[in-house]
Amino acid sequence: MFPCLRLSSLCDLHTLQPIISQRSFICQQLVQRYCSSKADQYDLVVIGGGSGGLACSKEAAILGKKVAVLDFVDPSSQGTTWGLGGTCVNVGCIPKKLMHQAAILGHHLKEATSYGWTYPSNEPATHDWSVLVENVTNYIKSLNFGHRTALMDKNVQYINAKGSLLDGNRIMTINKKNEKKQIYADNIVIATGMRPKTIQEVPGMTENSITSDDIFWLNKPPGKTLVIGGSYVALECAGFLSGLGYDTTLMLRSIPLRGFDQQMADLVLRHLEHSGVHIVRGTPKSNTKQKDGRLEVTWQSGSDVYDTVLLAIGREANTKDLGILDIGVDVDQNTGHIVGGYGGESERTSIPNIYAIGDILHGRPELTPVAIQAGKLLARRLYGTSLEAMDYELIPTTVFTPLEYSCAGLSEEEAESRFPDEIEVYHSYYKPLEYSLPHSSSEHCYIKVVCLRQFPHKVIGIHITGPNSGEVLQGFAVAMRTDSLTLQVLQSSVGIHPTTAEELVKLHITKRSGLDPTVSEC
The missing domain is CATH 3.50.50.60 (FAD/NAD(P)-binding domain)
Structure with missing residues (x-):
């Protein structure tokens, strides 16, 4: 290309500008590479x-x-930083699941007496935030x-x-x-x-609030906390904070768990309330730091004072x-x-x-x-070892609220939109065996399988709320990817007794029938 020049010796691009035509993009790339x-x-x-x-x-x-x-x-807006590994490792899945587990253990401690466990004293168990954060x-x-x-x-x-x-x-x-x-x-x-997104237009909201980038690294206990948002991050944080014993309020500006099945989202929200999370609906108008360091938040219909305000309104x-x-x-x-x-x-x-x-x-x-x-x-x-492309369909996931919600495939709303008047929904309310002795409420434990109505009734969506639902759903999600999971295959499978997963293969009541879907037998 340049017979009088050796590319390996071209170390000054500026001197080559008269030589290289502006139209010669490939030439410029070659020179830039060899000059580096x-x-x-x-x-x-x-x-x-x-x-x-x-x-x-x-x-x-x-x-x-x-x-x-x-x-x-x-x-972050509060100065939090972390190491290699991205969101999941540092400020997402891993610390979230560990704090979720901490809250679940606290709940199990309360139920342990029903299984014969006694404690050295009558004092209730207490939680040390600093120990949890340090270990996490x-x-x-x-x-x-x-x-x-x-x-x-x-x-x-x-x-x-x-x-x-x-x-x-x-x-x-x-x-x-x-x-x-x-x-x-x-x-x-x-x-x-x-x-995480912030709310720049609300006075004091960005500078006086933390996000999920901060909560897992917070040195001091969060105390009375307001969580703003309806995202899965918002619901998960509100759930484990309440489970750890903190007075927690969830402020919903719109619908919860947008993009998820809304019947299931409603069950998750109602269980959060049942677990002690206060729910308010509104949009924050201000976040003002008081002399004692606490934060006064106002919205359309009220105001309150909190120790911590956590924004979980989505990510950008x-x-x-x-x-x-x-x-x-x-x-x-x-x-x-x-x-x-x-x-x-x-x-x-x-x-x-x-x-x-x-x-x-x-x-x-x-x-x-x-x-x-x-x-x-x-x-x-x-690099030439495979032609396999990523398949973005049928991706399973779990929302780690106190009562976990797991799903794979289409929501009922998506299925109705994609296959109008062509779907059948099989469902049941069930009671996990471990709820029996402590007489825990199971009113929010629910399974829904969305199928095509036409034979062979292909399964196009599975949704579960219940303990350890993520562990339950993984295998069923694998079966869905074979493209051959049908209602008949589910119903002809032998369940593992007594497990939550067993309830999926026992489904037989449709929504259209109007029959009571509550499981009454063992």
Whole structure:
């Protein structure tokens, strides 16, 4: 291309500008690559060190590619930061499930006397928030260390810096010392996830409130807490805070668990109330810090004073300072998520060698296992070992409220919309055996299976509220993915007695029949 010049000696792009035509994009990319230090050239650079990014980077490295991961955590509005591993490890699934378990254990302690357990004194059990947080954060830090070790073992370069795209191959990195450095990649994967939304328009709300980025690292007990929002994060946090003994109020600005089956959402909400969570409906108008440090929150129909206000009103795409708009990466105008699907690839963006996975990708389930699976499969497709694409249908999930809600497939509303007048719903209210001796209320324990009415009555949705429902549903979700799970297969299966899972194979009453779906026999 340049017979009088050797590309390996071209170290000053500025001197080449008269030579390189502005139209010669390929030429510019070649020169930029050869002008970079070889140490700063990668087959793949992943921006984001969460579950999806780590899975993608390690898989690519296993396939023999030179890979780097960029990860940098911007502090929350309250200054909270954390280590490698993303939302799930640090401020999501892992600490949430551990605190959920802490609350469940407290509930079991109250029931233990019905099973013959006695305590040395008549004093009720007490909970120490500081011990819980210390143990949870120590575990999280061990996971952070484990992720760094795993990257080293796979020869993935970990770079603790933010990354912004200069073009389709060049990335500017900026570390905590504000030092800048350019690196080059043949392929780029954006896996920066999401961060909690705040309410900027409400006076005092952002500066005086915490989010899920903060609650799991909170040094002092939260005390009387107001949780604002109807998201699964809001309901889960309200549930475990109340379960740990804190006076907790949930403020709903709209419907709870938007996007989930609304009959099930109503059961979850009613069980939260039954468990001691106060429910108010309204929109906050102000959040004012008083002299004693407590927070007065006002809304349309009232006001109250709290020790902690937790915002859980949803999450937004973490694309700040990525530079994606400047280089032409297409994003959804309403959500800010990166649009995929170009070139027939679900994860490919409008720039051919730039991809997006996980929560940042528009219209995809915002779930850790989804990001992990998508990341692995993308790496295999990029580097020639597989053509398998990510299947985003029939993804199971669980809401870890005090009474867990698990689902896979379509909600009843979605099924009705997609197959009008063609569905049959089988359902039952049931009582877990472990509820019997302490006489616990089971009025919110419910199973619903949505089928196509036409033979062979294919199962297109399963929904359960009940203890350990996530453990129950996983196997049924696998069966649904075979595309051959029908009502007959369910009903002809032998149950494991006595379990909650058994109730799924005993379903026989339809909603249309109008019969009482309450299970009365053992």
